């Protein structure tokens with residue numbers, strides 16, 4: 001055990017950086033403790049073939065009900081770390097295949113107030129020098145840059161204009177290879193320090209990234225930092241962020257924040273935001289996401305309405321997406337491969353009906369998936385279809401009605417959602433019926449943002465919401481009719497934890513997905529309240545392609 005541990009640590013050390021060394025030492029000890037205790041406590045890890053499981057509600061731990069508090073403006077981790085011409089908020093994200101990644105960063109000062117003067121993006125270059133780790137940085141790529149504004153045409157509200165946001169796509173990369181890079185403008189000169197990232201492995205049934213972290217509804221509280229610390233201790237190769245990112249929309253433009261925007265600021269003429277929170281988030285995340293690629297999808301907290309009915313501008317500007325490469329015309333939905341996994345990122349806050357562009361794109365994208373090359377099909381979007389909490393109960397029903405059939409026919413294996421601030425894992429389900437060929441739905445809206453953790457279940461006495469109150473006003477539509485079959489027939493809610501819910505728990509945390517081969521994936525949920533490495537939930541997700549063949553036409 002010692003030998004294995006030491007070898008692993010050595011390999012990972014080159015990938016992450018020196019600041020994390022102390023975590024490694026603590027972690028090695030913890031790893032040994034947990035390996036030993038795990039053997040003693042758990043016999044074997046259950047698999048989905050042992051299911052469907054009887055629903056379990058982990059009792060609420062009252063000692064973890066303290067409020068989540070945002071990092072203040074004065075926290076050193078959210079301060080601008082460099083001069084104006086130097087890159088900050090550096091991040092890596094994937095393109096559609098292993099051969100290409102995006103490097104993104106910001107230069108210059110954002111401005112907020114009443115006399116903002118947008119910076120000129122062409123005033124500074126977007127260049128990345130890169131090369132295989134250990135070799136000189138002989139390769140070079142140039143990209144594009146932009147600024148965005150968040151404008152409020154209302155007396156007393158302050159406008160925001162961003163620093164210069166740079167996106168550069170590196171191409172021709174080798175799979176599963178550690179690269180080093182510097183980004184910035186070499187003519188000033190203002191290049192960043194050296195950073196590292198590892199490309200995804202080739203796509204194939206035996207080829208997977210080791211660990212994919214899945215997290216949602218993150219925000220930037222002290223609880224968020226606990227989530228991220230736990231995540232870093234698990235050494236992810238990729239981070240999947242299922243929406244609701246920095247919660248800048250819980251603030252007024254003058255920087256006054258609240259845990260509950262609508263209760264505290266009910267009289268505002270428009271739902272304000274404090275855009276510097278995005279910059280804080282980008283700075284806080286840089287140590288992780290300058291090395292580990294992050295893939296994000298939009299949540300409702302990214303709507304951020306502003307002048308001229310513009311929405312999602314910060315989200316669409318700050319991240320780079322493989323939209324074009326996955327033949328999507330939108331930043332709201334796209335797909336990509338990570339080894340033998342095809343990820344589909346769906347937009348819940350843009351049209352999804354059967355006649356929408358997104359639906360047509362989804363049909364085409366699904367039909368093009370070659371399961372010999374990417375056996376695993378994982379879909380992600382923000383508001384869950386299968387959650388049993390009172391908050392947001394059946395809120396995304398119209399999306400479910402429009403898209404569930406398609407995902408089922410193409411045998412999506414796993415669905416990840418956020419939005420509900422708790423953890424929940426479903427049994428395999430389709431159309432509210434237990435189905436061995438339906439996907440597993442996993443909600444990880446438990447990232448630690450400053451809104452309250454979800455505790456109430458829709459099936460607890462007196463908690464069933466009035467059906468007409470359930471749709472989200474931004475998504476619109478009403479599709480959540482009473483159940484027409486099953487134990488809750490004729491009713492809007494179950495009167496006990498529904499059979500489609502396998503496990504639910506109101507704790508903050510994150511998940512780690514590890515594909516072992518074309519049939520077995522290990523899913524582990526880690527709670528912030530536990531020591532690093534301890535599993536709050538663990539299960540093998542097992543595919544059965546013979547029993548559950550793809551039912552729709554495939555045209556790859």
Ligand SMILES: *[C@@H]1O[C@H](CO)[C@@H](O)[C@H](O)[C@H]1NC(C)=O
Pocket residue numbers: 063064065066067068069222223453506507508528529
């Ligand atoms: C969030 O962090 C606070 C301390 O900052 C703690 O009291 C609280 O229990 C945490 N919440 C959860 C759900 O872990």
Ligand SMILES: *[C@@H]1O[C@H](CO)[C@@H](O)[C@H](O)[C@H]1NC(C)=O
Pocket residue numbers: 067259260
């Ligand atoms: C926690 O939040 C609740 C609801 O937002 C509020 O009523 C309460 O005062 C807060 N408690 C603390 C200690 O800040």
Ligand SMILES: *[C@@H]1O[C@H](CO)[C@@H](O)[C@H](O)[C@H]1NC(C)=O
Pocket residue numbers: 113114115116151152153154156157158159307
């Ligand atoms: C912010 O921008 C809007 C739209 O251009 C403008 O109407 C408004 O006066 C500006 N507000 C301030 C405080 O400069």
Ligand SMILES: *[C@@H]1O[C@H](CO)[C@@H](O)[C@H](O)[C@H]1NC(C)=O
Pocket residue numbers: 252254255256
């Ligand atoms: C921001 O505006 C709100 C509402 O007008 C006010 O209550 C608060 O004191 C202001 N905060 C600052 C820092 O000016």
Ligand SMILES: *[C@@H]1O[C@H](CO)[C@@H](O)[C@H](O)[C@H]1NC(C)=O
Pocket residue numbers: 308309
């Ligand atoms: C913004 O949207 C509202 C409601 O949909 C519409 O009435 C208004 O004309 C729009 N304004 C602009 C500038 O597009």
Ligand SMILES: *[C@@H]1O[C@H](CO)[C@@H](O)[C@H](O)[C@H]1NC(C)=O
Pocket residue numbers: 405431484485
């Ligand atoms: C789902 O179930 C409902 C109610 O039983 C039924 O009307 C509908 O056709 C089913 N949808 C699919 C795609 O099977």
Ligand SMILES: *[C@@H]1O[C@H](CO)[C@@H](O)[C@H](O)[C@H]1NC(C)=O
Pocket residue numbers: 464482490491492493
């Ligand atoms: C739907 O179920 C709720 C209770 O869950 C009930 O109050 C309501 O009357 C039902 N509506 C219909 C149309 O049956």
Ligand SMILES: *[C@@H]1O[C@H](CO)[C@@H](O)[C@H](O)[C@H]1NC(C)=O
Pocket residue numbers: 516517518519520
């Ligand atoms: C896939 O991995 C699981 C878990 O490690 C193992 O039990 C199973 O035998 C493997 N199957 C194949 C076909 O390699």
Ligand SMILES: [Fe+2]
Pocket residue numbers: 217243244299300301382418419420
């Ligand atoms: Fe949300």
